[in-house]
Amino acid sequence: MRGATRVKWAVGVTVVALTAAACGSSSDSGGSGSSTGGSGGGIVRASWGDPQNPLEPANTNEVQGGKVLDMIFRGLKIYNPKTAKAENMIAQSITSSDSQNFDIKLKSGWTFSNGEPVNSDSFINAWNYDTQLKNAQLNASFFSYIDGYDKVHPDTPGAKPSATTLSGLTKVSDTEFKVKLNQKFALFPDTLGYAAFYPLPQAFFSNRQSWLAKPIGNGPYEISSYTKGSKMELKKWDGYKGPDPAQNGGVELRVYTDNNTAYTDLQAGNIDLVDDVPVSQLQNVKSDLGSRYINVPAGIIQTIAFPLYSSRWSSPNAAKVRQGLSMAINREQITQQIFQNTRTPASDWTSPVLGDAGGFKKGLCGEECTYNPDKAKQLISEGGGLPGGKITISYNADTGSHKEWVDALCNSINNALGNNKACVGAPIGTFADFRNRITSKQMNDPFRAGWQMDYPLIQDFLQPQYYTGASSNDSHYSNANFDKLVNEANAASSTSDSVSKFQDAEKQLVTDMPAIPLWYQNGSAGYSSNLSNVALNPFSVPVYNEIKVK
Amino acid sequence: MGRYVIRRLLQMIPVFIGSTFLIFFMVYALGDPVAALFGDRAPDPATAAQIRNDLHLNDPLWKQYLIYMKNIFTGDFGTAFNGESVTSLMGSAFPVTIRLTIVAILFEIVIGISLGVLTGMRRGKPDDTGVLLLTLIVISVPTFVTGYVLQYLFGVQWGWVSPSVSPEAPFNELILPGLVLALVSLAYVTRLTRTSIAENTRADYLRTAVAKGLPRHRIIIRHLLRNSLIPVVTFIGTDVGFLMGGAIVTERIFNIHGVGYQLYQGILRNNAPTVVGFVTILVLVFLIANLLVDLLYAVLDPRIRYA
Numbered sequence: 001m002r003g004a005t006r007v008k009w010a011v012g013v014t015v016v017a018l019t020a021a022a023c024g025s026s027s028d029s030g031g032s033g034s035s036t037g038g039s040g041g042g043i044v045r046a047s048w049g050d051p052q053n054p055l056e057p058a059n060t061n062e063v064q065g066g067k068v069l070d071m072i073f074r075g076l077k078i079y080n081p082k083t084a085k086a087e088n089m090i091a092q093s094i095t096s097s098d099s100q101n102f103d104i105k106l107k108s109g110w111t112f113s114n115g116e117p118v119n120s121d122s123f124i125n126a127w128n129y130d131t132q133l134k135n136a137q138l139n140a141s142f143f144s145y146i147d148g149y150d151k152v153h154p155d156t157p158g159a160k161p162s163a164t165t166l167s168g169l170t171k172v173s174d175t176e177f178k179v180k181l182n183q184k185f186a187l188f189p190d191t192l193g194y195a196a197f198y199p200l201p202q203a204f205f206s207n208r209q210s211w212l213a214k215p216i217g218n219g220p221y222e223i224s225s226y227t228k229g230s231k232m233e234l235k236k237w238d239g240y241k242g243p244d245p246a247q248n249g250g251v252e253l254r255v256y257t258d259n260n261t262a263y264t265d266l267q268a269g270n271i272d273l274v275d276d277v278p279v280s281q282l283q284n285v286k287s288d289l290g291s292r293y294i295n296v297p298a299g300i301i302q303t304i305a306f307p308l309y310s311s312r313w314s315s316p317n318a319a320k321v322r323q324g325l326s327m328a329i330n331r332e333q334i335t336q337q338i339f340q341n342t343r344t345p346a347s348d349w350t351s352p353v354l355g356d357a358g359g360f361k362k363g364l365c366g367e368e369c370t371y372n373p374d375k376a377k378q379l380i381s382e383g384g385g386l387p388g389g390k391i392t393i394s395y396n397a398d399t400g401s402h403k404e405w406v407d408a409l410c411n412s413i414n415n416a417l418g419n420n421k422a423c424v425g426a427p428i429g430t431f432a433d434f435r436n437r438i439t440s441k442q443m444n445d446p447f448r449a450g451w452q453m454d455y456p457l458i459q460d461f462l463q464p465q466y467y468t469g470a471s472s473n474d475s476h477y478s479n480a481n482f483d484k485l486v487n488e489a490n491a492a493s494s495t496s497d498s499v500s501k502f503q504d505a506e507k508q509l510v511t512d513m514p515a516i517p518l519w520y521q522n523g524s525a526g527y528s529s530n531l532s533n534v535a536l537n538p539f540s541v542p543v544y545n546e547i548k549v550k
Numbered sequence: 551m552g553r554y555v556i557r558r559l560l561q562m563i564p565v566f567i568g569s570t571f572l573i574f575f576m577v578y579a580l581g582d583p584v585a586a587l588f589g590d591r592a593p594d595p596a597t598a599a600q601i602r603n604d605l606h607l608n609d610p611l612w613k614q615y616l617i618y619m620k621n622i623f624t625g626d627f628g629t630a631f632n633g634e635s636v637t638s639l640m641g642s643a644f645p646v647t648i649r650l651t652i653v654a655i656l657f658e659i660v661i662g663i664s665l666g667v668l669t670g671m672r673r674g675k676p677d678d679t680g681v682l683l684l685t686l687i688v689i690s691v692p693t694f695v696t697g698y699v700l701q702y703l704f705g706v707q708w709g710w711v712s713p714s715v716s717p718e719a720p721f722n723e724l725i726l727p728g729l730v731l732a733l734v735s736l737a738y739v740t741r742l743t744r745t746s747i748a749e750n751t752r753a754d755y756l757r758t759a760v761a762k763g764l765p766r767h768r769i770i771i772r773h774l775l776r777n778s779l780i781p782v783v784t785f786i787g788t789d790v791g792f793l794m795g796g797a798i799v800t801e802r803i804f805n806i807h808g809v810g811y812q813l814y815q816g817i818l819r820n821n822a823p824t825v826v827g828f829v830t831i832l833v834l835v836f837l838i839a840n841l842l843v844d845l846l847y848a849v850l851d852p853r854i855r856y857a
Contacts, residue, residue, distance in 0.1 A: 050815060053587070054633035061589050136600040138588055157599030212633060228634045229642065229815075230717035230807045256714075257811050258802040260698070264713045265805075268706045398818060432586035432820040439585050439592050450590055464591070472591045 041249050042549030044531065046273040046542065047262040048253035050229050054212050057198040058130035058137040063452075067541050069195045071234055071251065072113075072217035074242055076104065076123070077193035081537040081546075084299070084353050084456035086190040089242070090118060090199075090218075092175075094189040099491060102188060106175040112201040113222040113237050120177040122199035128152070128165045129205070130196060139196040141471055142454075145188060147180040184491035186498045187459050194455045220246045220545045230255050246545040247533070266526055272549075273534065275525040275542050279401060282340040282524075289526045295342055298540035299353045299453035300521035301461065302343070304393060304409075307443040308514055309476045312387035320383030322513035323368050325391075325446075328376035328416035331369075334408045335519050342524055346517035349506055350461040351453065353538035359458025359499040361506075368510050369517055373416035380417065390422050394447035396434035397427035402448060409518075438474050449474060449515060456538055458502045462486065466514060477514035481505075551848075554856035555841070562837045567619075569833045573826050574615050582607065583820035587631065618826070628823025630816070636827040639812050644831070646719045647808035650800075651793045653721065653728025654735070658786060662736045666743020666782070667775065673748050682744075685737035697730045697803040714805040727804040731797055735789050742785055746778035753777075780850055787843030791836035795829075 051065030057073065060066055076091040088094070092105040110118035129135060131143045131152045143149055147168030152161050168180040181188060191197070199218065204211045214223050220242065221234040235250035254271060256262040259278045265271045267288060277285055277293070285293045306313045306322055313322070331345035344352070348364035367375070380386060393410060395402035403425060410423035426445070428434040437443055451472070453460050464470050467486055468478040482505050489501030509515075523540025533548045584598050584607070601607075606614050621628065627636035669678040688696075704726055705713030715723045750756060751774065759773045798810035809828055816824030848854045 050632065052631055052819065061591070133596055133600055136597050136604065138597065140597050141591075141594040153594075153596055155594065155596050157595050159596070227642075227717060228632060229639065229812075254717075254805075255807065256805050257807075257814065258805065261701075261714050261803060261805045264701060264706060268709065268713045270712055270714060430581070430586075430818070430820060432583050433581045435585035435588070435590075436581050452590075471594060474590075474592065 042530070044248050044251045044273055044544065044547050044549060045271040046251055046253055046544070047256050047259070047265075047271060047275060048232070049276075050255050053138065055215050056137065056212070057126070057200065058139040058142070058196045060195060061138050063539070063541060066195055066539075067544075068215075068223075068232065068234075068253070069198065069217070070219070070541065071221040071544055072215060072219045072223060073195070073198040074110075074217075074219045075193055075195070075198045076106075077189065078244075079193045079456055079538065081535060081543045084355065084358065084538040086193050086455070089193070091189075091192070094192070096189075099184040099186040099188075099493065100181050102179045102181070103172075104177055104179060108175055109241055110218060111239070111241075112203075112216055112218045113239065114201060114203055114216050116201045116203065117174075118199055118218050119174040120171045121174075122201065123197075124165075124169045124171055124177060125202075125205065126198065126200035127169060129200065131166060132164060133161050142191075142194065142196040145181045145183065145185050147182045149182065186490055186492050186495065187457050190457055190495075191455050191460075220244060221251065224250070244545055248545075248547050248549045251544050263526070266528060269528060272528045272530050273525065273542060273547070274527070275523070275536070275540070277524045277526055279339075282342060285524075285526060292527050292529065292534075294525045294527075294534065294536055295522050296536050296540075297344065297352045297538075298521055298523035298536070299351045299456055299538050300540065301346060301349065301351055301451050302518045302521060303346075303349075303449045303451070303515040304446045304518060305449040305475045305515040306446050306513075307441070307475065308478075309441055310444045312444055315384075317383045318387070319512055320379050321386060322516065324376045324379030324383060325413060326365075326368055326376075326513060326516040327370065327372045327379065328413045329409055329516070329518070330371045330412045331519060332371065334405060334412065338405050338408055339519070342522045343519035344522070346519050349466075349509055349515070349517055350458050351520050353453075354456055354458055354461075357496070357499070358456060359461075359502055361503055364503065364506060365510050365517060368513065376416045377418070386417075386422060390424070392424050392426035392445045394426045394428055394434065394437075394443065394445065396429075396431040396448075398430045403427065406448065441476065446516075447474075450521075452539070458499055458506075459486075459490070462502055462506060463490075466509060475514040477512065479508055479512055482508040482512075551856050555845075558841050558844075562834070565837060566830070566833065570619070570622075570826060570830050571615060573829045574618065574822065575611065577820070577822040577825050578611055578614070581820065583631075583822075586820060618823070622830075627827040630824050631819055631821050636823050639824065640827065640831065643807065643809045643812045643828075646806060647794050647797060647801075647810070649719060649721060650724050650728055650731060650797060650806060650808060651790060653724045654732035654793050655786065655790065657729055657732040658736050658739050658789070662739030663743050663775075663779075663782065665740045667747055667770065669740070670744040670747025670778075671751065671770075673744075678744075681740065685740050688733050688737040693730065693734065693799050694803060696733055697727075697800055700726060700730055701803060717807060719806055719808075724806075727800055727806060730803070731793060731800040735785075735793070738785065739782060742782050743778065746781055747774060750774055750778050776850055780847060783846050783850065784843055787839050787846070788836070790839040791832060794835055795832045 049064040052062050053059045053065060055065050055068055057069055060069055074089050076089060077086045078089040080087055090106055090110050092107045094102055094104050096102045112118060127143055130137045131140055131149060133153050140153055146166050148163060148166045151163040152166055154161055170178045172178060201216055203216055214226055220237060220240045222237040224233045224235045226232045232253045236246040259276045262274045263278055263281050266274045308314055335341060335343040335345055347369050348361050350360050352360050354360040393406050395406050406425040410425055413423040414420050438447060451465060463486055464472040466473060466477050466482060468483050485501055485505035489498045492498035492501055523536040525536055525542060527534045530550050531547055533546050535543050537543050584601050585593055606617055629635050630639060665681055669681045672678050701713050704710050711726050715727060756773055759769050794809055797808060798814055801808050801810035812824060813828050848856060
């Protein structure tokens with residue numbers, strides 16, 4: 001829908017972005033009148049896309065709905081907009097002695113904007129609701145680590161649930177509850193900033209339809225009006241007691257079908273903030289906006305995944321071919337020429353936003369992800385050549401402009417191999433059809449894959465995609481050593497141990513190359529001179545509550 | 551006349567049923583929408599099965615169609631994936647698109663026909679050639695080019711209008727989008743009128759009218775124009791349906807949340823109720839517009855009678 005780059009990933013990519021809080025940001029304190037002009041102040045008029053699903057925390061898995069949830073909700077944890085680190089929000093403390101049983105204590109005094117208190121029940125009831133099969137929540141699988149999940153949400157289609165509540169959740173008091181997991185998972189507390197884990201008020205359970213028409217949360221904003229499909233007006237919630245109140249009077253989100261129009265409106269002064277600069281404008285954006293253009297890394301990685309279940313790619317020698325293909329791709333050139341440096345060549349399977357402590361390791365993939373046409377040709381012929389002498393790379397043609405880069409990528413491979421017909425792009429009409437073929441294992445050749453993190457953890461980049469039988473393991477990759485290392489990482493006693501185990505597991509991917517890392521995607525945004533203090537968080541969503549309006 | 555109208559209305563019933571089935575079948579052929587709901591994550595099988603069950607996707611096609619038709623007759627056009635009923639989507643989209651279409655049709659009629667008459671009367675003169683050349687250019691430039699260029703010039707460069715249309719979409723904001731939408735048809739209307747006028751200026755009845763000494767404006771309006779308008783009216787009539795359904799490009803450029811926008815979202819998300827519902831209404835619009843055109847013939851040409 002859009003000559004755009006970001007929305008197209010966004011539509012597809014599993015996502016929810018977590019807007020972040022201002023906690024700990026000292027840079028915007030200062031005496032710039034945030035208490036006088038600033039906070040009472042103006043409305044931020046921002047571009048938006050129509051959310052795909054009803055705005056429920058566990059039913060929203062794309063950026064546009066996620067944006068709103070992150071403005072009107074606060075969870076146990078929040079991801080720092082600058083460092084991506086999970087920090088306590090509503091949680092007073094989350095402790096565990098064995099990485100399996102967690103004790104969650106809440107801060108007191110939090111309320112929803114309708115006056116209801118935020119207590120243990122707000123979380124327990126919400127999580128039970130989100131898991132129950134009859135509610136068909138798209139993000140139900142996020143609760144699968146909690147003990148009793150398989151009873152409330154049996155995985156075989158047609159099976160009847162034998163319980164309606166998660167046995168792993170026990171209320172201790174209004175400000176404390178315990179969570180028992182069905183396996184060890186050291187990083188579990190850090191996943192709790194994800195939107196699926198937000199609490200829900202009693203108002204949701206008593207009248208869901210009216211709640212959905214105008215959701216009520218506990219965040220810095222409340223929704224003042226919502227016209228589905230065209231716009232939403234949010235105003236600063238004055239009763240918000242959290243550490244990160246809104247620095248502006250409110251946000252008006254306007255739905256744009258075409259990000260070119262949004263950009264034109266920004267130029268004409270019709271809106272203030274565009275968080276999706278169209279590809280066609282990337283060349284002009286610096287001269288149009290100057291320093292009001294933001295281009296920062298986001299937790300998104302693009303890869304080419306291989307159907308390892310297909311006989312074309314299942315032989316042991318095929319790994320060499322895949323490594324060779326990886327080395328035949330000139331990542332530098334494509335990111336410069338086609339993406340105008342809004343992508344960064346990838347050299348591991350995670351994202352720079354994790355930071356070194358979080359598990360990002362530049363160059364982990366080594367020479368296998370470095371352009372080397374001679375070595376590429378040699379490796380591919382050692383591996384028995386391309387299966388059948390040629391390959392195709394599939395992509396969905398309906399949203400975004402995948403064609404451009406897939407063609408460039410094939411061109412790069414063809415040049416390295418000296419064969420003009422070695423690689424061609426294979427467009428598939430719609431995203432739905434594309435995903436159907438992948439999930440029903442009908443692919444015979446590589447296809448484009450994108451991954452936007454749910455939470456900034458190395459675990460989220462590796463386990464869902466490459467662990468045997470994992471939810472997004474589109475390649476159907478299975479390696480005993482990888483699985484063993486991931487299990488060890490999850491059971492590790494400290495975060496740093498866990499991270500280094502995950503990196504050991506990641507090294508297995510270099511050998512097997514189930515997916516070729518291509519590039520890390522940046523978030524881009526442009527804003528008008530009415531605004532200041534605009535930033536994108538690691539999920540490439542603007543940090544709305546920190547924006548100041550002149 | 552009355553019987554003719556009733557006969558035509560009755561004929562619409564099989565067309566309506568046939569076209570809804572065809573559209574339903576085509577959207578169905580696009581495949582299973584559930585996988586796309588989960589984005590790049592593989593659907594968890596139990597949730598996917600639950601959603602399929604809720605949407606009746608497990609039933610055979612004919613049964614799904616029957617369920618859909620049954621709901622339509624109770625006024626329920628189904629629900630879009632964002633939880634809003636298709637009826638309320640229609641309620642917000644159609645008024646906007648109808649306003650846009652009215653603006654476009656007005657442009658076609660006023661500018662198109664006047665230019666056509668002007669050039670038809672002055673065939674071969676420089677102004678005729680100039681207008682012909684202009685229409686050629688308009689026809690050959692795709693709508694999205696004229697759209698973006700005019701939007702940039704009027705909206706950003708000169709700042710006369712707002713580049714995008716507000717959600718309420720009042721008439722005054724729809725003038726530029728309406729012009730862009732009408733441009734190509736406008737060029738056709740000009741050319742059609744011109745040819746028709748040029749032919750009829752040599753007709754016997756016109757010579758008679760001139761010989762009778764009738765005033766010039768009366769000759770042009772009552773005799774020449776009335777007889778020349780039949781092909782033009784046919785064109786404009788079918789164009790009503792075309793403009794309403796074909797405004798996808800224009801609606802995107804100017805961010806108008808009308809029928810084209812909803813159809814586009816529906817197709818992209820593979821949401822059968824949205825697409826079938828909207829297209830069904832568009833089919834009805836086509837049918838009714840055609841009927842009106844046929845009735846207008848009788849007004850324009852007294853020789854045509856309907857029994």
